[in-house]
Amino acid sequence: MRFSWFVVAVCAAAAMLFAGSVSAQRRSHARGDSREALTLSPAEAAEMLSGMRTYLETVQGIVSALAENKVARVPEIAARSGAKLLGSMNPITGLKAPIGFTMMSLDTHDKFDKLAEKARRGTSRTEVLTDLQDILGNCTGCHAAYRLAR
Numbered sequence: 523m524r525f526s527w528f529v530v531a532v533c534a535a536a537a538m539l540f541a542g543s544v545s546a547q548r549r550s551h552a553r554g555d556s557r558e559a560l561t562l563s564p565a566e567a568a569e570m571l572s573g574m575r576t577y578l579e580t581v582q583g584i585v586s587a588l589a590e591n592k593v594a595r596v597p598e599i600a601a602r603s604g605a606k607l608l609g610s611m612n613p614i615t616g617l618k619a620p621i622g623f624t625m626m627s628l629d630t631h632d633k634f635d636k637l638a639e640k641a642r643r644g645t646s647r648t649e650v651l652t653d654l655q656d657i658l659g660n661c662t663g664c665h666a667a668y669r670l671a672r
């Protein structure tokens with residue numbers, strides 16, 4: 523799986539370089555909603571939403587750890603939303619989704635892994651909070667740009 527997602531990342535980066543924006547023709551404007559619609563199968567959509575709920579649980583776990591001043595709990599919690607979460611997903615979904623979506627998704631998993639690694643080496647609450655702020659920027663940025671087609 524690790525290898526498959528590496529292939530997805532390389533393909534996505536290559537497509538971004540050579541194909542430019544492929545998203546324009548796929549943009550479908552639901553009334554009052556300018557987010558780009560992702561067309562996934564019901565199983566793929568369920569898988570993606572399950573991953574999203576894991577993200578939210580991770581954010582909750584990190585905030586709780588910070589509130590209780592237990593930075594030592596952060597590595598294990600953050601790693602749940604790292605690249606290993608992709609292991610439960612079909613790599614084809616990453617290729618079907620718009621390039622920007624896939625890149626932002628891979629970047630978010632990477633940020634959680636980096637936070638886990640940093641916290642493992644020992645870091646401050648403020649640094650964890652700053653990294654979380656950055657990660658939440660990915661959450662809101664992607665949610666502002668994409669939605670599931672229905």
Ligand code: HEC
Nearest residue numbers: 571574575577578623626627630660661664665668669670
């Ligand atoms: C790569 C894009 C992307 C990123 C990054 C992303 N999301 Fe999502 N998320 C989506 C999309 C698309 C939906 C479906 C929204 C819709 O159809 O209206 C969604 C839905 C959700 C849902 C609803 C789940 C359900 O069961 O209905 C939650 C909760 C969520 N995201 C949390 C998060 C959190 C927390 C983060 C950051 C740690 C995050 N997401 C990052 C794209 C993303």
